Amino acid sequence: MTAAAAERTVDAFLAGRMEAVQPAHGHHRSGLEALLLAASVDSDFAGNVIDLGAGAGVAGMAIAARCPQANVVLVEREAEAIACAREALERPANARFRARVSIVAADVAAPEAERVAAGIAREASDLVVMNPPFRDAGAGTPSPNAARRAAHVLPGGVEPWVRAAASALKAGGQLVVIFRADGLAEVLSALDGRFGGAAVLPIHPRTQLPAIRVIVSAVKGHRGALRLLPGLTLHGATSGTYLPEAERILREGASIAEVHPSWAGVERG
Numbered sequence: 001m002t003a004a005a006a007e008r009t010v011d012a013f014l015a016g017r018m019e020a021v022q023p024a025h026g027h028h029r030s031g032l033e034a035l036l037l038a039a040s041v042d043s044d045f046a047g048n049v050i051d052l053g054a055g056a057g058v059a060g061m062a063i064a065a066r067c068p069q070a071n072v073v074l075v076e077r078e079a080e081a082i083a084c085a086r087e088a089l090e091r092p093a094n095a096r097f098r099a100r101v102s103i104v105a106a107d108v109a110a111p112e113a114e115r116v117a118a119g120i121a122r123e124a125s126d127l128v129v130m131n132p133p134f135r136d137a138g139a140g141t142p143s144p145n146a147a148r149r150a151a152h153v154l155p156g157g158v159e160p161w162v163r164a165a166a167s168a169l170k171a172g173g174q175l176v177v178i179f180r181a182d183g184l185a186e187v188l189s190a191l192d193g194r195f196g197g198a199a200v201l202p203i204h205p206r207t208q209l210p211a212i213r214v215i216v217s218a219v220k221g222h223r224g225a226l227r228l229l230p231g232l233t234l235h236g237a238t239s240g241t242y243l244p245e246a247e248r249i250l251r252e253g254a255s256i257a258e259v260h261p262s263w264a265g266v267e268r269g
Helices: 032-039 058-066 079-089 112-118 146-152 159-168 181-191 244-250
Strands: 008-013 018-023 046-052 069-076 101-105 125-130 169-180 195-206 213-220 232-235
Touching: 008 058, 008 079, 018 058, 018 079, 032 058, 032 125, 032 169, 032 213, 032 244, 046 058, 046 159, 058 069, 058 079, 058 101, 058 125, 069 079, 079 101, 112 159, 125 159, 159 169, 159 181, 169 181, 181 195, 181 213, 232 244
Parallel strands: 046 069, 046 125, 069 101, 125 169, 195 232
Antiparallel strands: 008 018, 169 213, 195 213
């Protein structure tokens, strides 16, 4: 085992239905946001999914674990994250969906020709999910670690990510984004002219607290109006434990639509 491999951890998700390999230090470690993003997809989804900026592959592999008819492509540029995803796919816990997951090494923000050459075909995907870095360049104090900084900072904004998703999606395909709540205007601006029928689901950390994340679904080429859905709350007012609805999503692999009916049918715009 190499020194780098020794610095990785194996993390079980969805009550052991999926295992991820992640760097122990110095990199972004996926968890809550990735599982919420995966849960935005109904378990009966059938088709091709791209996880843009997949990191170690937690969201994409969770979709594959939950959706037996989904074929998933993990798109990532960072070598250590790609190595972790490849190692994870070899684990026995992931054997059930291993054949339905592939990895493409590519930069989401690269020109379309480069993305296509890397293996992201134009207009071939039914669904794109993404969890872009949350911080704008210049906002806050950047991490001194280059890998962690790259995972957290979004130098070009959301626009290049939405552009890449529009290129990869079929007409009528769905994009789902999880992002910080105060960046919602940026997401909606990037969708304009490419996607419509957007549905926005606020994610509240506790009862009575403002949303800290939003999940946004939109359909390529759709002309439907924006919908702001009732929020999903993770914890009670004081307890540190997850509410039953959130527990079903994060631990049991339920879809958001199963526990939060306003999310049902959002792919239709």
